[in-house]
Amino acid sequence: MDIAVSVLPARTDEDRALIFDDGVVVLDGATSHGPDVPPASEYVDRLGAAVIARLNRHSDPASALAEAISATAHALHLRPGISPSSTVAVVQLAGDRVRVLVLGDTTVVTGRADGTHEVQTDDRLNELAIPQADEYRRRLASGTGYDEQHRELLGELQRAQRVCRNRDDGYWIAEADPAAARHARIVDYPRDALTWVIIATDGARDTIEALGIPWPEVAERSQADLDALLAQCHAWEADSDPDGRQLPRAKQHDDKTLAVVHL
Template sequence: MNVVTAQLQESSAEDRISITTSGVVILDGATAHDPMMPTSGRYVDLLCDQLRQRLNSPDGLQAILSSAIESTADALQIRPGTAPSSTVAIVRLRHDAIETLLLGDSPIVIGWTDGSQSILTDNRLAALDLPESREYRARLAAGSGYDRRHHDLLTALQSRQRQWRNREDGYWIAEADPTAAEHAIVRRDPASSVSWVVMATDGAANMLAPLGFSWEQLARLDTSALNDFLSDCHEWEAHHDPDGQLQPRSKRHDDKTVAIIRPSPARSRQTPQRFA
């Protein structure tokens, strides 16, 4: 298994990545806009470590995630509803199969040997279409920028999201309730049919369209070119869309993490296209 990774931590610094001999774990901790809520830095540190310790075990990915969430919650003494949260994306190579798990909006994209792709997404939170989310995006698109009203809307949005967190008619995310793992999106595919897999936090994934990149192009990048891509993402946000008008988003810069996995070792190729 060949793995290429790159990460650009912005001010929140709440992305985490861990690589073992059998797989990759990526977490994207939720930024706490509400000052009454704890930040997710310590949570993702512990959860990532717990997942790394378990990833080479014979247990299924949902069982691994459930156990890791329970151990993390116990260590931090946190309770559902008042705890930090994080997306979870896992890819594991086991017994000639590629296993994937997804909880939250950090997509996993599988490139098949026949040239086709499958994009695994978890859009349960977005599907709630909460009014605060619609309003802050509409305001940004209209040119309001990241003003005080924007911050107040994000605080209100997080409060409303907690009301829907980890319930059947809402959405599921890693937090303090280990049963969330039962609702993760999982699949298992023959490794022989997989050419590559790309994992990304939303801060990186959402930048492909503005920079004119496809998932296949991203999958070809070597470490140096992948770091260049993340730098280009930051530059586009800073200089082409600093107020989130072209691409409405909760904050100007989000953390960005990408992992490219190839079941069989292969030499990465640098794509010459660069953002200008």
């Protein structure tokens, strides 16, 4: 494997990309929009290290993630429902197989040997259609910008999301309940069926798609070119869409992470 990683932090700096012996892990910590939940930076640091330690011993990424969530919750004295959370994406080479795990809305794109590609993500949170999510996007599209009402809506949205967190009629995410790992979406590929894999956090994915840049083109970029791409995404947000009218999003700039794996 050849792995290139590019990370462009925003104000919160809660994305992490970690390379281990047989692959890569990407985490996207959820930004807290209220005082009732602490920032996710320490959580993703602990969880990332715990996942890597266990992936070096496990061939099953879900088991590794469950153990890592349990260890992180214990170390940080976390309780379900009122704790930081994070998406998790894993690409793991195991013999002649490539395993992909996705928990939360980080995206994994797999490039096939036949020239096609497939997008894997976990849309369960968006599928809940919580009213505040639709409302803040509608307001941004109408030109209200990132005003005080927008910030209040984000706080209300996060409280509504926590009610639905890690339950069968809601969505699943890495937080304090290791059972979430059993609900991750896992796809297993023959190694010779793939030529490349991309992991993109939503801050990178949404802007890349808004700019119309094809994923196979992203897969061909060098480390320096990936850095330049994320800088281009940041500049587009700042200069072309500072108020989120074209691409309604929670904040002007989100952390952006890309990991490109060539097999």
